[in-house]
Amino acid sequence: MILLLNILGQAFTIYSYAILVYVLMSWVPAIQQSKFGFYLGKIVEPYLNIFRRIIPPIGMIDISPIVAILALQFIARGALNILSYLVF
Numbered sequence: 001m002i003l004l005l006n007i008l009g010q011a012f013t014i015y016s017y018a019i020l021v022y023v024l025m026s027w028v029p030a031i032q033q034s035k036f037g038f039y040l041g042k043i044v045e046p047y048l049n050i051f052r053r054i055i056p057p058i059g060m061i062d063i064s065p066i067v068a069i070l071a072l073q074f075i076a077r078g079a080l081n082i083l084s085y086l087v088f
Contacts, residue, residue: 001087005080012076016069019044023065047072 022044025032032041051064051071 005084005087008083009076009080012072012080015047016072019048019065019069019072022048 018040022032022037022040025037025040031037048065048068051068052062055064055067057063
């Protein structure tokens, strides 16, 4: 069961990094329009769109990815704490 908790924790971490990479790729449109950018967008955009509907951009700055990563970390910690409590 500890292995499952570790794998789940790593999955949350990898997804957070995927969001970060996708946001950084927006600075270089050629990379974002590559196959890698296309598939990463398919994975990350559905989650980011939830926050983009709620949080409007401030001028030219979109802060929704920051809020999305913070929310993901909050969800991850809560889920892992609940699961570890249920296991042990």
